[in-house]
Amino acid sequence: MTQQTAADTDLDEAQRAALDADIDALQQGARTWSHLTVGQRATLLRAVRASVAATAADWAGTAAGSKGLDARHPLRGEEWLSGPYSVLGALDAYIDTLAKLAEGRSPLDGVTIGRAPGGRTRVSAFPLTGLDRFLLSGFSGEVWLQPGITPDAARADAGLAQRTRGGEGGVGLVLGAGNITSIPVLDVLYELLAHNRVALLKVNPTQDALVPVYERALAPLIAPGFLRIVRGGPAVGAYLTAHRDLVHVHITGSAATFDAIVWGPSSGPKAGATTRRRRENRPLLKKPITAELGGVSPIIVVPGDWSAADLAFQAEHIATMRLQNCGHNCIAGQVVIMSSEWAQAEQFRAALRRAYAAAPERPVWYPGSPSRMQQAAEDYPDALVLADRLLIEIGEGEDAAALQTTEYFAPVLGVVELPGTGQEFLDAAVAHANDELQGTLGANLIIDPATEKSLGTGFERAIADLRYGTVAINSWTAFGFITPTLTWGAFPGNTLDDVGSGIGVVHNALLLDGVERSVVRGPFRPFPRSLPVLNGGGRLTILPKPPWFVSSRTAAGVSEGLTRFRAQGGMVTLVRTLLRALRA
Known part of the structure; x- marks a missing residue:
C-alpha cells in the first residue's frame, strides 16, 4: 500500500482499493513471469497474436468511430494500420526474437551488420522477410548504435532482459498515449520483453472506448497477472506514479505532463515548490521514468x-x-x-x-x-x-x-x-x-x-x-514507428531537467542495446515511375501510392486487407489487396 497524499484526494477509498488490488495481482504475476522460459514466453505471445487477430475489425472500427470517421470515410484505413496491424507486426517480430534466443542464438543471427559514419555499427533491421521485401519493396531500415559499440558487442548484447532467466523486473506503470491506438499495447510489450516488467496500463481518457477491445485482445496477458488495464484521469495518474509498489514509469505524452510528474505543477500555489525542487535537483518522482514526448x-x-x-x-x-x-x-x-x-x-x-x-x-x-x-x-x-x-x-x-x-x-x-x-x-x-x-x-x-x-x-x-x-x-518517419524491428524514441542525451522529446526507446523487437537512432530509406518515385528505365538510379517499388498517403483513393480497403492478411494469411486476400493498391 501507499500513503494517501494531496495528489490523490479526488480518489475515494474504493477506487484506491481497486488500484491496489490490481497492483497486488501484478506483483504475483511478476513472480510467475520471471519463472517462464523464453520458449514459454514465445508461446504466450502466439496466444496474444491470435486474440489480437480476432479483435482486429472491432479494434479498427471502434478507433475510427471514436475519431469521427464513419464507415464511408476514406481515411478509416489509418486505424487498421496504426492499430492492429502495428501490434500484429510487433508480435511476429518479438516471437521470432524469442524463438532465436530459445535456440541459443542471437536475435541478430542472419541479420546484416555493417558500419555507419562516425564509428557507429549499423544493423540492417528491415526488411528481414521475403514478404516484406516484396510488399514494401524500395523501403529499408537500419538501426545505428551509439559510437564505439562493435558488431560483435551488438550480437552479444541483443536480447536485453531475455538473455538471462530468473530476473524479476517488478511492476511498471505505462501511461498510455491518447492518439494512436497501438501505442499503449506496444509499450506494454516492451516493458515485458526488454525489461521483464509486468505492466499496469492506465489508458488515456481519449481511448476509454477501446478498453473492452484491449481487454479481449490482451486476455492471455491479463489472465496470468502480467497486465492490468485501468481507466482514469489525472487523479488516478497521480496516485499511481507515487505508488511505492510500482518500480518504473513510462509515459507517451507531452513534456508538460512529464515535468508535472517528475517535478510537480508549474502553476498554482505549488509552483514555487516545483521551482525549488528543480533548482536543488530534487525530483518529486522517486522512481525511474522513460518517455516519448x-x-x-x-x-x-x-x-x-x-x-x-x-x-x-x-x-x-x-x-x-x-x-x-x-x-x-x-x-x-x-x-x-x-x-x-x-x-x-x-x-x-x-x-x-x-x-x-x-x-x-x-x-x-x-x-x-x-x-x-x-x-x-x-x-x-x-x-x-x-x-x-x-x-x-x-x-x-x-x-x-x-x-x-x-x-x-x-x-x-x-x-x-x-x-x-x-x-x-x-x-x-x-x-x-x-x-x-x-x-x-x-x-x-x-x-x-x-x-x-x-x-x-x-x-x-x-x-x-x-x-x-x-x-x-x-x-x-512514421514508417519507422510502424516497423517493429526498428527503434522509436528521442535522440540520446536528454535528462529529467531537460527532457526534450523523451528518454529511452521502445519497439526495438530485435532487443538491441546501445541504440542511437533508426534510419529509414524509401523510394523517391512510385510505381511505374520507379522502374529502372525511368527512375534515374532510384529505388524500385511496386506501390503506385503507399496506403498511408492521405491522397490514396483505396487506402481504407488496402489497409484493411493488409491487416487481415497479416492476421490470417491467405493468397486470395493478398491478391485482392494488391489489386486495390494498384488503383490508389
Whole structure:
C-alpha cells in the first residue's frame, strides 16, 4: 500500500482499493513471469497474436468511430494500420526474437551488420522477410548504435532482459498515449520483453472506448497477472506514479505532463515548490521514468531537377506527414525547410498548397488542438486557411520562432526557406533543424536520386549530423514507428531537467542495446515511375501510392486487407489487396 497524499484526494477509498488490488495481482504475476522460459514466453505471445487477430475489425472500427470517421470515410484505413496491424507486426517480430534466443542464438543471427559514419555499427533491421521485401519493396531500415559499440558487442548484447532467466523486473506503470491506438499495447510489450516488467496500463481518457477491445485482445496477458488495464484521469495518474509498489514509469505524452510528474505543477500555489525542487535537483518522482514526448519535426526538401509528377507526388507525401490522424501525431511533420534558390521553389509551393487543400476533411478531435490552431492563426495572421487546416508560409523578415518551437498537434504546416543549393543547403538545413526546432524525435528528408548521388559521402555525413531518434529519407518517419524491428524514441542525451522529446526507446523487437537512432530509406518515385528505365538510379517499388498517403483513393480497403492478411494469411486476400493498391 501507499500513503494517501494531496495528489490523490479526488480518489475515494474504493477506487484506491481497486488500484491496489490490481497492483497486488501484478506483483504475483511478476513472480510467475520471471519463472517462464523464453520458449514459454514465445508461446504466450502466439496466444496474444491470435486474440489480437480476432479483435482486429472491432479494434479498427471502434478507433475510427471514436475519431469521427464513419464507415464511408476514406481515411478509416489509418486505424487498421496504426492499430492492429502495428501490434500484429510487433508480435511476429518479438516471437521470432524469442524463438532465436530459445535456440541459443542471437536475435541478430542472419541479420546484416555493417558500419555507419562516425564509428557507429549499423544493423540492417528491415526488411528481414521475403514478404516484406516484396510488399514494401524500395523501403529499408537500419538501426545505428551509439559510437564505439562493435558488431560483435551488438550480437552479444541483443536480447536485453531475455538473455538471462530468473530476473524479476517488478511492476511498471505505462501511461498510455491518447492518439494512436497501438501505442499503449506496444509499450506494454516492451516493458515485458526488454525489461521483464509486468505492466499496469492506465489508458488515456481519449481511448476509454477501446478498453473492452484491449481487454479481449490482451486476455492471455491479463489472465496470468502480467497486465492490468485501468481507466482514469489525472487523479488516478497521480496516485499511481507515487505508488511505492510500482518500480518504473513510462509515459507517451507531452513534456508538460512529464515535468508535472517528475517535478510537480508549474502553476498554482505549488509552483514555487516545483521551482525549488528543480533548482536543488530534487525530483518529486522517486522512481525511474522513460518517455516519448514528441516535438516539432522537420521535412528537409533538397533542391533538384524534378518533373511535374515528382512535385505532385512529394507534395502529397508532405501533406500526409502533417494530416495523417488530423495531425494529432508526435511525429507529424510540421516545418518544411526548402531552398530559396531552388529554381522550382514556387512550383513546389503551388503543388504543396494543392495537395494540402485537397486531402479529405476530417474532425479535429484531439483535446486542446483547436486552441493550438487558434494560437497559430493569431501568431501568423497571413496563414492560408484551407478547409480545416492552416498552411503558414514564413515570409522574409517574419519570425518563425512560434512555428519552430510549438508542437501544434493539429493540422498546422509551415514552410521556411534557407539560401543555398546542393551540399551547402543540406548542411544549413541540418544545422537549422538541430538548432532551431524543438525536440529530437524524428526528421524527414526528401532528395531525388541524381542529387543524392552527386553529393556522395557528404549526404551520409549530413544524415549522421542530424540529431534525431528516427531519420527518414524519401519516406516518413512514421514508417519507422510502424516497423517493429526498428527503434522509436528521442535522440540520446536528454535528462529529467531537460527532457526534450523523451528518454529511452521502445519497439526495438530485435532487443538491441546501445541504440542511437533508426534510419529509414524509401523510394523517391512510385510505381511505374520507379522502374529502372525511368527512375534515374532510384529505388524500385511496386506501390503506385503507399496506403498511408492521405491522397490514396483505396487506402481504407488496402489497409484493411493488409491487416487481415497479416492476421490470417491467405493468397486470395493478398491478391485482392494488391489489386486495390494498384488503383490508389
